[in-house]
Amino acid sequence: MRAALAVSSLLRNRARTALAVAGIAVATAMLLDMVMLASGMRLSFRDLLDARGFQIRLSPKGTLPFDTEATVGDASALVAAVAAVPGVAVVAPNLGAQLIAPRADGAITVAAIGVVPEVQGDFALRDGRLPQSGEVVASPAALQALSRSLGDTVTIADGWDPQLRTVREAVVRRIVGVGRFYYLGADQPVVALPLSDLQASAQGARADRISSAMVRIAPGRGVDEVAAAIGRTAPRVSVLTTAEAVSQADERLAYFRNLAFILGSVSLAVGFLLIATLMTVSVNERIGEIAVQRAIGVAASRIVQQIVVEGLLLSLLGGVIGLGLGLLTARYLDHILGAFPGLPPEIAFFVFQPRDAFTSLGLLLLAGTFAGVLPAYRAARLPIATALREEAVA
Amino acid sequence: MLHALSALAPLAAALAFQLPPQLPTVALDERMRTDLGLAIGDTVELAAASGAPGQRMVISAFTRRTADPSEVARAEYKVRVHLTDLQALLRYGDRVDRFAVVTHDSSAREAAVRAINARAFGFRAYPSADIAVETGRTFAVINRFHRAIGVITILASAIFLLCIMLLRVEERRREIATLRLIGLSRRTVERAIVVEAAAIAALGAFVGTGLGAVVSAVVNRHYQALYRTPLVFSLVTPDVIALAVALSVVLGLGAGWLAARRLTGRAPLTLLGR
Amino acid sequence: MTVLLDAVNLHRDYAMAADAVHALRGLSVQIAAGDYVAIVGPSGCGKSTLLNLLGALDRPTQGAVRIRGTDVATLDDRAATAFRLTSVGFVFQRFHLLPMLSAEENVALPMAEAGVPREARRARARELLAYVGLAGRADHRPTQLSGGEQQRVAIARALANRPALILADEPTGELDARTGAEIIALFERLNADGTTIVVVTHDDTLAAAARRVVQMRDGAIVADERLRP
Numbered sequence: 051m052r053a054a055l056a057v058s059s060l061l062r063n064r065a066r067t068a069l070a071v072a073g074i075a076v077a078t079a080m081l082l083d084m085v086m087l088a089s090g091m092r093l094s095f096r097d098l099l100d101a102r103g104f105q106i107r108l109s110p111k112g113t114l115p116f117d118t119e120a121t122v123g124d125a126s127a128l129v130a131a132v133a134a135v136p137g138v139a140v141v142a143p144n145l146g147a148q149l150i151a152p153r154a155d156g157a158i159t160v161a162a163i164g165v166v167p168e169v170q171g172d173f174a175l176r177d178g179r180l181p182q183s184g185e186v187v188a189s190p191a192a193l194q195a196l197s198r199s200l201g202d203t204v205t206i207a208d209g210w211d212p213q214l215r216t217v218r219e220a221v222v223r224r225i226v227g228v229g230r231f232y233y234l235g236a237d238q239p240v241v242a243l244p245l246s247d248l249q250a251s252a253q254g255a256r257a258d259r260i261s262s263a264m265v266r267i268a269p270g271r272g273v274d275e276v277a278a279a280i281g282r283t284a285p286r287v288s289v290l291t292t293a294e295a296v297s298q299a300d301e302r303l304a305y306f307r308n309l310a311f312i313l314g315s316v317s318l319a320v321g322f323l324l325i326a327t328l329m330t331v332s333v334n335e336r337i338g339e340i341a342v343q344r345a346i347g348v349a350a351s352r353i354v355q356q357i358v359v360e361g362l363l364l365s366l367l368g369g370v371i372g373l374g375l376g377l378l379t380a381r382y383l384d385h386i387l388g389a390f391p392g393l394p395p396e397i398a399f400f401v402f403q404p405r406d407a408f409t410s411l412g413l414l415l416l417a418g419t420f421a422g423v424l425p426a427y428r429a430a431r432l433p434i435a436t437a438l439r440e441e442a443v444a
Numbered sequence: 445m446l447h448a449l450s451a452l453a454p455l456a457a458a459l460a461f462q463l464p465p466q467l468p469t470v471a472l473d474e475r476m477r478t479d480l481g482l483a484i485g486d487t488v489e490l491a492a493a494s495g496a497p498g499q500r501m502v503i504s505a506f507t508r509r510t511a512d513p514s515e516v517a518r519a520e521y522k523v524r525v526h527l528t529d530l531q532a533l534l535r536y537g538d539r540v541d542r543f544a545v546v547t548h549d550s551s552a553r554e555a556a557v558r559a560i561n562a563r564a565f566g567f568r569a570y571p572s573a574d575i576a577v578e579t580g581r582t583f584a585v586i587n588r589f590h591r592a593i594g595v596i597t598i599l600a601s602a603i604f605l606l607c608i609m610l611l612r613v614e615e616r617r618r619e620i621a622t623l624r625l626i627g628l629s630r631r632t633v634e635r636a637i638v639v640e641a642a643a644i645a646a647l648g649a650f651v652g653t654g655l656g657a658v659v660s661a662v663v664n665r666h667y668q669a670l671y672r673t674p675l676v677f678s679l680v681t682p683d684v685i686a687l688a689v690a691l692s693v694v695l696g697l698g699a700g701w702l703a704a705r706r707l708t709g710r711a712p713l714t715l716l717g718r
Numbered sequence: 719m720t721v722l723l724d725a726v727n728l729h730r731d732y733a734m735a736a737d738a739v740h741a742l743r744g745l746s747v748q749i750a751a752g753d754y755v756a757i758v759g760p761s762g763c764g765k766s767t768l769l770n771l772l773g774a775l776d777r778p779t780q781g782a783v784r785i786r787g788t789d790v791a792t793l794d795d796r797a798a799t800a801f802r803l804t805s806v807g808f809v810f811q812r813f814h815l816l817p818m819l820s821a822e823e824n825v826a827l828p829m830a831e832a833g834v835p836r837e838a839r840r841a842r843a844r845e846l847l848a849y850v851g852l853a854g855r856a857d858h859r860p861t862q863l864s865g866g867e868q869q870r871v872a873i874a875r876a877l878a879n880r881p882a883l884i885l886a887d888e889p890t891g892e893l894d895a896r897t898g899a900e901i902i903a904l905f906e907r908l909n910a911d912g913t914t915i916v917v918v919t920h921d922d923t924l925a926a927a928a929r930r931v932v933q934m935r936d937g938a939i940v941a942d943e944r945l946r947p
Contacts (some may be wrong), residue, residue, distance in 0.1 A: 051823075051826075051827070051830040055816075055818070055819075058818035058819065059818065061818070062817070062818055063614075065610070066607070066610055066614070067610065069603065069606060069607045069610060070607050072603050072607075073600065073604050073607050074605040075598040076596070076603055077600060079596075080596060080597075080600060089560040093779070110493075113520070114518075117518075117520070118520065121491075122494075124492060150469065168454060178796075239874075254446045285495075286495055301519075302518075304520075304670060305667065308666075308667075313593065313597075315689070317600075318602060320604060323604075324604055324607060324608075327607075327611055328607070328611060331612075331614065331615050334615060335614070335615070338814065339814070339816055339817075342808075342810065342814035342816075343816075343827075344799065344815075345773075345775055345802065345808050345810075346802065346808055346827070346828050346831075346875065346876075347799055347800065347802040347803025347804070347806075347828055347831060347832075347879075348799070348803070348827070348828075348831050349796065349799050349800075349831070350795060350796075350799065352831065379596060382592065383589065383592055383593075386589050386592055387585060387589055388583060389584075389585045389588075390585050391581045391582060403633055433776075434775050434776070435767075435770040435775045435776040438775070438810065438814075439766070
């Protein structure tokens with residue numbers, strides 16, 4: 051009967067209850083979004099790094115992979131040494147460069163990645179095949195920018211003179227594949243070509259150099275153990291496991307995590323205040339009723355129970371609606387942040403996990419419970435005779 | 445000259461500002477003073493690649509990071525050396541990556557761009573503002589994000605305010621009923637409630653502005669320390685204050701008016717529960 | 719007649735800003751089981767205060783209230799509440815029904831609190847509503863009932879847990895003469911069926927229907943007259 055009384059009390063003033071539920075729903079939505087934001091980036095970044103099965107990344111000492119234009123020389127010796135480390139299954143070196151691709155109205159910059167096609171982890175083929183010497187795999191954005199299709203040829207060069215409209219060291223390559231490039235923005239023109247082709251360009255400036263390498267460890271081996279061994283073998287490079295990379299990314303994305311924490315806390319506080327205020331006013335309005343219930347023998351604990359249940363019901367209803375609303379707003383906010391230039395398409399800022407929903411709802415229900423406690427306690431402690439007299443006078 | 449310089453090897457030196465005559469000088473990122481325990485007058489070795497032989501240089505200055513948003517999350521250090529020294533270190537020869545050009549005034553800028561593009565083969569000149577637009581795309585995204593969060597916050601606040609006003613006014617239903625019963629018009633009672641709502645909203649806006657300024661200062665201090673940058677992350681400007689106060693007062697007034705209308709629209713005896 | 723209620727030397731003082739108010743000044747009264755007592759007196763004489771003390775709604779500053787041997791004045795909140803639930807039925811001037819419950823649910827409320835199973839309390843609630851003449855109004859909300867009907871529901875509620883004692887504070891105070899007369903008749907019937915009733919009233923007709931009239935003034939009993947055995 052207490053639950054029925056709680057529901058009846060809420061239904062007595064539908065407009066007020068509806069408004070409170072709306073307020074709690076918005077607070078829950080914001081809370082859910084912030085919970086998703088706090089962990090989303092790290093999750094999707096980790097998934098991105100793990101996408102191709104490489105657990106370790108190597109880069110020039112003191113840098114992060116592709117964070118700078120630095121390269122490592124004597125690359126073939128380095129790769130061989132790393133491949134010989136116990137526990138290493140595959141080493142996939144790559145070299146990044148900015149090349150020029152002329153077109154009718156001038157030229158565009160194209161990101162070029164030199165890879166060893168058989169072991170590379172930078173792209174997945176959507177169409178065609180892996181490139182051999184003299185061939186490239188292009189991203190859809192590159193094909194569109196250059197008005198090319200699979201099977202066409204494309205001219206790529208190391209330099210472009212805008213006055214003379216001429217290119218330096220131009221070579222013609224056939225497009226044999228279309229690739230989805232994991233670590234670059236979807237709108238970025240990218241071509242992948244055999245590492246040796248790229249190293250041979252730029253008049254030898256890139257000879258035997260790489261920008262980074264990805265390492266896949268053998269099954270059953272510990273990542274940290276192998277990473278440490280690589281570090282001892284190749285002191286010229288920085289060795290980064292996926293976990294370390296994620297943690298470095300975390301540092302850079304601390305702003306979003308802090309924002310998530312602050313806004314999430316504010317949302318929770320707002321939800322709490324709303325329920326507390328509503329319950330306080332609701333109790334104040336029902337002093338007489340509560341006094342009568344106490345007079346006819348209803349225990350104080352039951353009054354407390356009823357009021358706390360009312361607060362909980364509000365939280366639950368508002369919370370459930372808020373979860374749905376939160377998922378919608380998260381999609382919208384993720385769409386906004388997804389427009390960051392150069393952001394790989396796989397990176398999401400708001401990643402939903404069922405655990406997030408439970409966390410948000412749980413926090414809100416907890417807040418709703420506590421919010422109802424003080425007004426409930428006051429109600430239960432009413433001086434009954436005084437309250438009845440005041441009700442009679444009123 | 446934007447290649448990262450790797451692995452500095454600080455060499456201890458007790459110098460009393462007497463620079464060895466042949467050693468070039470370098471200005472380091474101020475974070476290196478604390479992170480690597482360096483001081484002006486120390487000698488460091490800069491190399492183009494890890495393990496490669498380098499050039500010893502003397503620290504002549506520490507430079508403060510600029511308030512550049514695109515640099516804020518980047519941990520790498522920036523050092524400044526004389527152009528010729530860096531060209532020699534990198535074996536770059538007589539080459540540069542870009543020039544920056546200062547004109548006498550903004551009107552001369554366009555003419556300079558045209559002249560350079562007509563003459564400087566292999567180069568293209570751009571006004572700095574055009575570059576800023578490109579590099580500012582990241583912050584355009586962040587601005588949109590902040591704006592979206594702001595809209596959601598305002599929506600939540602509006603609902604919350606309406607709810608609170610409704611509750612406040614309903615708490616006084618007997619008072620309102622009594623006033624109506626003794627002959628005060630609906631309009632008079634509504635006006636009284638709205639004035640009260642305006643006062644509460646104004647007071648709330650005043651307190652909220654103060655709180656916002658404090659929080660803004662805390663946010664700046666926190667992130668400036670976290671990222672070790674002079675960049676200002678949160679700025680409370682007069683128009684921001686004006687917008688916040690105007691929104692609060694309008695929302696508060698609107699909520700109070702709606703609540704008052706709702707209650708005064710009912711018969712006084714109904715309000716008394718008869 | 720056996721003594722059901724024995725109030726001895728009751729004092730109730732209220733501390734006010736200027737001075738203490740002595741609502742009851744050493745009042746003693748005994749009420750026999752099955753009696754029908756009306757407590758009358760001018761406003762402020764302490765009638766309602768006495769009723770609150772008898773019903774363990776309030777505690778005396780001094781004195782004892784024994785009902786079936788238990789001094790209810792010494793009970794803690796939990797025990798006093800349990801006492802009110804099972805031993806006392808209250809009827810108020812303003813009915814005080816819960817507006818969101820139907821007549822049947824209002825009557826059933828004390829039984830639900832006492833742990834009576836749903837079917838049993840439904841049956842008893844309907845039985846009580848029939849007893850007070852409202853058999854066809856069980857599903858009506860208080861706002862759908864007249865004042866007299868609401869008071870009858872309140873009386874049915876007071877009888878829910880078969881209390882030893884009914885305490886009524888101005889039960890006809892909000893009713894017109896005709897409706898009041900119906901309530902008076904109901905009280906007479908209740909008492910004829912063995913219910914012990916104590917009413918506080920300004921209503922002379924109600925007082926005249928009682929078997930005993932206790933007159934109060936300034937916190938003390940000034941007259942105690944038995945009208946009927």
